[in-house]
Amino acid sequence: MTVTPTPRIAPLPPVEWPPVLRSLLADSRQDGPGRENLFGTLAHHPVLAHAWLSLARVLTHEGTLGHRRRELIVLRVAHRLDASYVHRRHRIPATDAGLTDAEIDATAAGLSTHPWSAQDRALLEAADLLAANSPLPGGLWERLAHALSPERLLELLVLAGQTATMCTTLNTLRTPSDADTDSAARQPSLVVLLDRDRCCSAGQCVGAAPEVFEQDESDGRVALLVPDPDARYADEVRFAADLCPGGAITLLDHEETAHP
Incomplete structure (x- = not known):
């Protein structure tokens, strides 16, 4: 090994x-x-x-x-x-x-x-x-x-x-x-729920987690690139949710979705 x-x-x-x-x-x-x-x-x-x-x-x-x-x-x-x-x-x-x-x-x-x-x-x-x-x-x-x-x-x-x-x-x-650290890090960590109606197009989540969020060029609102990001992005996704001024981002742990 x-x-x-x-x-x-x-x-x-x-x-x-x-x-x-x-x-x-x-x-x-x-x-x-x-x-x-x-x-x-x-x-x-x-x-x-x-x-x-x-x-x-x-x-x-x-x-x-x-x-x-x-x-x-x-x-x-x-x-x-x-x-x-x-x-x-x-x-x-x-x-x-x-x-x-x-x-x-x-x-x-x-x-x-x-x-x-x-x-x-x-x-x-x-x-x-x-x-x-x-x-x-x-x-x-x-x-x-x-x-x-x-x-x-x-x-x-x-x-x-x-x-x-x-x-x-x-x-x-x-x-x-x-690749040496991906095997553990790629285990699903969070489920991201995005309410685009509450998005105020501030774009702070995109800056905090560009691998997970992107700003739609057509209307300026945020869209999800990855709905269930792995553990590598957990900290930055939580940070993005904290930054969102409209409260459009809700995070669920995978344990919550697996055991409702």
Whole structure:
């Protein structure tokens, strides 16, 4: 049986995150799951968290390197630094970027085990060297420069560095992946009853628990994303109910619903 090490700095629960961090998590739902323990760790230092995640957002959503190249670099650096949290977290974005399961698996194996294209092979070789803080030889740099513009070359180097920083930080802190803590946390905890007629569109519940509530763009009132959220969200859902000025949120423990 694998025992998950105790984190050196335990991730804060979402209810204790600053609003900007909860907003970033809500805005990045399309990036897939697996960010909560990362965000919860960064929440100990909100200013640093904002800077770190702002850079990550630029690299992810405003970069010019391209989704496929970006995910190859992230996956390979994560593999070289033995950062299972990061490698596991990026399987979904990598799939969305067009990588096959075989290619994703191959980023964690020897380069000769998969028939990579010449450009992919150059990117992965660069990731190996950058993860080890080794210089890029002239021949490899020429291959990269032939395929990428100066803007993209700069982005590649910053992306590799930012990924390495993230991997080293999470490894040193022994931050568990969300999957390592999900099995217990996903047990149903609450049933949420929402009276939309009493909703006054304040939106405070969305800020407190963006994984459970969302604001309907058509009428501004709140809608439920998850009617029976698991234990991970219990604290923030209770906080959201306390914040609701219209008293539109009623919470029932699962024991109450199972034994009326």
